[in-house]
Amino acid sequence: MPERTHLLHGRFKTRRFLFLLIAFMLLFVLHPLTEEFTRLTFLLDIFLSVVLLSAIYAVGERRKALIFALVTALPAFFGHWIHFFLKLPFLQVINVAFGAVFFAFATITIITHLFKQKRVTADLIRGAICGYFLIGLMWAAIFSLIETLQPGSFTCGETGRLDLDDLIYFSFVTLTTTGYGDIAPLTDPARSLAILEAVMGQMYLAVNIATLVAIRISQSSDRNAE
DSSP states (O other): OHHHHHHHHHHHHHHTTHHHHHHHHIIIIIHHHHHHHHOOTTHHHHHHHHHHHHHHHHHOSSHHHHHHHHHHHHHHHHHHHHHHHHOOHHHHHHHHHHHHHHHHHHHHHHHHHHHHOSSOOHHHHHHHHHHHHHHHHHHHHHHHHHHHHSTTSEEOTTSOSOOHHHHHHHHHHHHTTOOOSSSEEOSHHHHHHHHHHHHHHHHHHHHHHHHHHHHHHHHHHHHHHO
């Protein structure tokens, strides 16, 4: 039994971010393609739920982290699906609010994990990529909360009120500082938060690259010393 437990723990440590990265690929690559053919409006909800559950697995190495992840992620998960069927406004607020907190926690957990490592591994790189995606989803949830509480905080031409799919797109356009301009913040809170996301996106990339390079240099020095 101890050997089996040790084996499972070893697999978790080497593949903890693999399922989360696959979930992100399903969300951003497979979802647009399948939606065109199937015409199913709830595919985005399914893929987001897969990301949420995979993120719980990714950050739940320690018991306290797992408990906090469950406490924040499960209300977002159930609130989202209950709102999907019942269309109760307060459930949408619960969904995006808890979702934003969970994605923020998951991002911080991954960054902390990154700083503690002494070797650059495939899973570490996968974790760094997942952290970037999680930041985008965190801000999308925050923007959705703002739009829910104050409709009209964002504009998208003549299409009217934005849904979560639109705000995910806007979040990642802002995070990467692409700035197409098809969706724009209108209110002061929305504009200020968009600026913060753009700055955070650039800082995350700069700090992550510097950290990975430093770990790699230290790793190479240790090998040469041996």
